Amino acid sequence: MTGSFVRATRALHRNAGPDVVAMVVGEPEVHVLSGPAAQIWRLLAEEGRIEDVTDEVARVYQRPAEEVRASVEDCVRTLVDRRLAEERP
Amino acid sequence: MTTDGAAMIERATRAVAAFGTAGRAGTVEVDTEEGAAFERRLVREKLTGLAIAASVGGALRLPPSRIDPLLGRHRRAMAWCLMVEQRLLQLDDRFRRAGIDYAVLKGPAMAHVAYPDPSLRAFGDLDILVRGGSFRDACAVLREMGFRRRLAEPRPRFDERFGKAAAHKHAGDSIEVDLHRTLVLGPFGLWLDPGAMLDRATSFELAGRGIGRLDDTDMLISVAMHAVLGWPRRLLPLRDVAQAARSLEVDWPAFVQRAADSRLTAVLLHAFALSTTTLGIEPVAEAAALSASPIARRELLALESYAHRQRGRGGTALSTLRAVPGVREKAAYARALAFPQRGFMRDRYRAGARGAHRHRLAIPARWALRRATRT
Numbered sequence: 001m002t003g004s005f006v007r008a009t010r011a012l013h014r015n016a017g018p019d020v021v022a023m024v025v026g027e028p029e030v031h032v033l034s035g036p037a038a039q040i041w042r043l044l045a046e047e048g049r050i051e052d053v054t055d056e057v058a059r060v061y062q063r064p065a066e067e068v069r070a071s072v073e074d075c076v077r078t079l080v081d082r083r084l085a086e087e088r089p
Numbered sequence: 090m091t092t093d094g095a096a097m098i099e100r101a102t103r104a105v106a107a108f109g110t111a112g113r114a115g116t117v118e119v120d121t122e123e124g125a126a127f128e129r130r131l132v133r134e135k136l137t138g139l140a141i142a143a144s145v146g147g148a149l150r151l152p153p154s155r156i157d158p159l160l161g162r163h164r165r166a167m168a169w170c171l172m173v174e175q176r177l178l179q180l181d182d183r184f185r186r187a188g189i190d191y192a193v194l195k196g197p198a199m200a201h202v203a204y205p206d207p208s209l210r211a212f213g214d215l216d217i218l219v220r221g222g223s224f225r226d227a228c229a230v231l232r233e234m235g236f237r238r239r240l241a242e243p244r245p246r247f248d249e250r251f252g253k254a255a256a257h258k259h260a261g262d263s264i265e266v267d268l269h270r271t272l273v274l275g276p277f278g279l280w281l282d283p284g285a286m287l288d289r290a291t292s293f294e295l296a297g298r299g300i301g302r303l304d305d306t307d308m309l310i311s312v313a314m315h316a317v318l319g320w321p322r323r324l325l326p327l328r329d330v331a332q333a334a335r336s337l338e339v340d341w342p343a344f345v346q347r348a349a350d351s352r353l354t355a356v357l358l359h360a361f362a363l364s365t366t367t368l369g370i371e372p373v374a375e376a377a378a379l380s381a382s383p384i385a386r387r388e389l390l391a392l393e394s395y396a397h398r399q400r401g402r403g404g405t406a407l408s409t410l411r412a413v414p415g416v417r418e419k420a421a422y423a424r425a426l427a428f429p430q431r432g433f434m435r436d437r438y439r440a441g442a443r444g445a446h447r448h449r450l451a452i453p454a455r456w457a458l459r460r461a462t463r464t
Contacts, residue, residue, distance in 0.1 A: 009296060009297035010296050010297065011296070012171045012174050012175070012295070012296055013171070014167035014168075014170060014171060014207060014208045015167075015206060015208040016141075016160065016163050016164040016167045016208065017141050017160045017163060017164075018160075019160070019164060021164055021167045021168050021171060022171070023168075023171040023172070023175065025175060025178055025296045026175075030168045030171065030172075032164065
């Protein structure tokens with residue numbers, strides 16, 4: 001994952017306490033993002049590379065960056081697959 | 090529920106509705122016993138987002154066992170808001186294609202424009218203002234989209250001449266769209282110039298698209314009218330008044346002028362006063378300019394007709410009749426209410442249609458009787 005990532009323009013969302021509720025325009029599913037996924041979603045308000053997101057998540061959860069990187073990549077890929085986020089070259 | 094419990098819920102709900110403004114300060118506490126009833130009230134008042142913010146901000150103390158249920162209710166409220174916004178985007182698409190000018194009132198417009206985070210402002214349906222001349226076309230578009238009008242118009246062309254709005258419900262997801270020709274029922278709706286509001290309309294961004302809304306000054310007028318003249322009375326519209334006055338870029342001289350032009354000065358003053366007495370939120374200093382405008386007796390009488398007791402006795406209809414211009418129009422309005430067409434009666438009195446005509450005719454008879462007794 002070499003590009004940078006940002007929330008999709010077509011994604012609608014709301015904060016629900018610590019969680020985030022999100023939907024893609026034209027699709028019926030409501031996605032509930034909790035814990036680190038909600039954190040990553042909030043970070044993707046601005047375009048960022050995986051390294052930037054990883055560093056921030058590692059800082060918030062006080063874990064080494066290399067330990068969380070795989071989970072962050074996995075989460076971002078899921079957001080992209082669900083069209084909630086998009087990759088920019 | 091005990092009297093003390095009801096009072097506690099009332100106090101806490103008002104504190105939540107005022108949270109984040111310069112309103113009531115301090116911390117309110119809700120005990121375990123009243124927790125579930127309090128949550129139900131928050132849902133009814135669409136205040137779950139502000140309740141969570143108040144809880145995080147230390148202004149609301151909840152029993153630990155009630156935190157998760159409140160979060161769950163707020164999640165559901167937010168999911169519903171997103172579904173309503175999906176419908177709004179579809180509606181925008183269809184109205185644009187049909188060349189129908191519109192502006193979103195309240196709900197999503199307030200959430201995205203007036204509140205720092207739209208999650209603080211829940212809504213249950215869409216209120217859309219269209220021009221009187223497009224009303225019928227807009228109804229047709231909604232029908233094509235799968236909405237069904239809930240109540241037929243009393244007589245042909247009633248909507249364009251005297252109507253406020255027509256409620257439409259989607260057959261699939263039950264989302265409602267209130268299609269407005271004007272902002273409120275009755276004289277204040279007739280004195281208003283909604284066309285001018287649409288001429289001044291602007292937009293807010295949703296999913297990368299510009300969605301029509303009133304300009305900031307008209308938004309404040311609109312939420313204040315709803316807070317005073319809408320029914321049933323809720324706390325969120327009063328919060329909207331305080332929120333809009335503080336966060337929108339209101340053109341205050343224009344606000345005062347538009348209020349005077351539409352005979353709304355008393356209504357708007359009353360909205361600020363209610364916000365103070367109910368939520369403890371003082372009006373912004375700029376609103377004081379309203380007090381300098383003269384208020385006609387006719388305005389005050391019209392405002393009185395929206396009060397609960399009068400309203401239940403056809404008071405709004407009577408004051409509307411007074412406000413309708415010209416004898417012919419007055420006669421058409423009275424005829425439409427006294428002798429509505431069958432479709433309206435079927436929708437209005439679905440259960441127990443027997444005696445419905447008699448019941449409707451008894452209302453003006455009671456007016457006349459009261460007047461005669463007074464004389």
